[in-house]
Amino acid sequence: MNPQGERWTAEQVLALAPDATSRTAGGRLAAAGQWSGAGAHGQAVWGLCSGSGSKPYQTVVDLNGPGYRCSCPSRKFPCKHALGLLLLWASGEGGVPGGGEPPEWAEQWLGDRRERAEKLAASARDGGPGRGGGTGDGAGRGEKGESGGTADPEAARRRAERRAQRIAAGATELERRLADLLRDGLASADRAGYGAWDETAARMVDAQAPGLEARVRELAAIPSSGPGWPARLLEECALVHLLNQGFLHLDRLPEKLAATTRTRVGLTTPVSELLATGEPIRDRWLVLGRQDGTDGRLTTRRIWLRGERTHRMALLLSFSAPGQSPELALPTGLVLDADLTYYPAARPLRAAIGTRHEELPHASSSSAPSAPEGCDVDTALAAYGAALGEDPWLDGWPVVLAHVVPVPGDGGWQLADERSGSALPVDPRCAGRTDLWQLMAISGGGPVTVFGECGHRGFSPLTAWDPIPVSLLDTAAQGGIR
Numbered sequence: 001m002n003p004q005g006e007r008w009t010a011e012q013v014l015a016l017a018p019d020a021t022s023r024t025a026g027g028r029l030a031a032a033g034q035w036s037g038a039g040a041h042g043q044a045v046w047g048l049c050s051g052s053g054s055k056p057y058q059t060v061v062d063l064n065g066p067g068y069r070c071s072c073p074s075r076k077f078p079c080k081h082a083l084g085l086l087l088l089w090a091s092g093e094g095g096v097p098g099g100g101e102p103p104e105w106a107e108q109w110l111g112d113r114r115e116r117a118e119k120l121a122a123s124a125r126d127g128g129p130g131r132g133g134g135t136g137d138g139a140g141r142g143e144k145g146e147s148g149g150t151a152d153p154e155a156a157r158r159r160a161e162r163r164a165q166r167i168a169a170g171a172t173e174l175e176r177r178l179a180d181l182l183r184d185g186l187a188s189a190d191r192a193g194y195g196a197w198d199e200t201a202a203r204m205v206d207a208q209a210p211g212l213e214a215r216v217r218e219l220a221a222i223p224s225s226g227p228g229w230p231a232r233l234l235e236e237c238a239l240v241h242l243l244n245q246g247f248l249h250l251d252r253l254p255e256k257l258a259a260t261t262r263t264r265v266g267l268t269t270p271v272s273e274l275l276a277t278g279e280p281i282r283d284r285w286l287v288l289g290r291q292d293g294t295d296g297r298l299t300t301r302r303i304w305l306r307g308e309r310t311h312r313m314a315l316l317l318s319f320s321a322p323g324q325s326p327e328l329a330l331p332t333g334l335v336l337d338a339d340l341t342y343y344p345a346a347r348p349l350r351a352a353i354g355t356r357h358e359e360l361p362h363a364s365s366s367s368a369p370s371a372p373e374g375c376d377v378d379t380a381l382a383a384y385g386a387a388l389g390e391d392p393w394l395d396g397w398p399v400v401l402a403h404v405v406p407v408p409g410d411g412g413w414q415l416a417d418e419r420s421g422s423a424l425p426v427d428p429r430c431a432g433r434t435d436l437w438q439l440m441a442i443s444g445g446g447p448v449t450v451f452g453e454c455g456h457r458g459f460s461p462l463t464a465w466d467p468i469p470v471s472l473l474d475t476a477a478q479g480g481i482r
Contacts, residue, residue: 004098008063012333013086015290015471017327018076022083029084032090037103038088045089045096046106049081060106062113064356066329069109074168079323104373106408117356136310163208167265170207171244174216177235178244186230190223210266212245214295215240222246239393247261257390259344264393271352280354282340283307285314285375286372287334288451289462289471292326304398304451304462313398314340314351333469346390349398358392371449371465374402377415377422384454403447406439415459417448425458435461435472442466 017023029049032038036056038047043063048056053070058071059081068078078086091431102110126190177200181189197220204213219240222233246253246261253261262268285305292301301451303316318328330336337357340349375383380399401424404415413426430436442448442464452461466472 007085007092008090008286008331009333010087010090011470012331013083013223015331016078016086016329017083018078021075022078025080026083026087029030030086030095032088032095034084035088038085040089040096040098041100043103043112044102044106045085047085047088047096049084049143049272052354058105060102061086064112066328066331067113077320077327078329079371082313095283112345112473142333146235146348157296162440163267166207167209167212167267168248169476170204170209170212171247171265173207174212174240175244181237185203186233186311189233190229194220195255197417210265211264212240212243212266215243230273239367243393254346256344260346260391260393263343263345263350274341274352275354276341278341281307281310281312281314282337282339283309283341285336285338286334287330287336288372288398289332290330299326301328303328303330305330305340306400307340308335313349315349316353316400318348321336332463347394365469371402371469372451373401374449375401376420377401377404377417377424378420380424380459388456394455395457396453398451400449400451400456401459402449404450405445405447406436406443408436408440412458415450415461424454427455427458427460429457430460438470439464439472465469 007465013021014026017026018246027476034049035047036050036176039045045063046058046060049059050056058069059079060069061078061082066078068082070079070081072079072081074080085096086343103109116441158272160479176194197216199221200214201216202215204210215236219233219236222229225232233252243261243264246257247265250258250261285307288306290301290303292299294300299320301318301320303318305314305316307314316328316330318326320326339354339356340351341354343350343352374422378400383399384394388394398460401415401417403418404424405418406426407414411429412428414423415426416423426436439448439450439461443466448462449465450459452459464472
């Protein structure tokens, strides 16, 4: 449990906000005069917030998740009242005293939430239907379109076969489109416009292959991406061709590479099936960073963790409709004692949360290190190279860099290793992000520890430690980088 006194920081609370407006509004509500009956005990924080109506809003937060409930009409998750309550709680005992028991309205929701979590855990252990994944309100959320189980395995098998046939047909059609492009010459791609690519992307949607659709839309954007685009287009065409051929010849691939190929085209294992059949790994998992991104139809939240004992990286995904915040909201710096189950892959990274054990202090508390152990630039590049060798479609691999100094320059930013003298370029897509200057301010010209993704374009920083974790990417305001 979360011992009283080990409270979150304001930075960690604000990292949960769905947008900049909510952060501002929550900050205004982080005043004791706005609240009555506020309290905290174990994993629960609750309070009554005065509003425009005659009755105050009932707000309760379960820190194990976290999960939120508020009687206000807001559709944001968490709402400004939950943020304000957490900010007030983070400020110390003067705002939200510890001890005592939750009021009946809060205890009822907390009890229902615990009961749902216990049922989900039992379902996952027994292999029955249900969803896992550790989302913010006690009920797991799978990837869009996932099924939580079926009463007819034979019918599920037939549906899976039909979908595989549709994807194979889509991959075959995409191969013809690539052949036409190469026959006509890449130089003609910038004159064709988006129309032809939009039609091809729509065909991939019909084929139920979201991974192929995303690749097609990336191909469409390359001709307008600046100097050197023909080379980038050829590289991406080669990767799409490799993915098509991999899926069309799955029976010839090693099992783990075949699993990676299925995932890349958009076929994923339902969370309930994964938790029921996969091998859980228990560890103390440190939340390294978070990033939100949207394609206009779906908001995707990525949360990276690293095991204290296993040193394994893990990626949690959560999804929501546009304008809503994904429910999975683990603040950077949190330490979870939990079971993670990895999705099958040649280089496993994505995982789902199974059983959660006791909640542990944040990395900012006195009982936890101020920054995780990091590696040098050469080791980071070697880690990405090893991962790329097993997953050729990998854009980046999560790493923690230690003792690096951010260096701006006319040719772009770099992270220079003060020990070896090696330097890693920052991904050019980060060039417009003001948080690079925030990283410079944190470092003060000296070495810092930075978490991010190391890829073929360079390093994309997400979190720095000074001495507590500082989220560099303002995901709610800037939308993230794909």
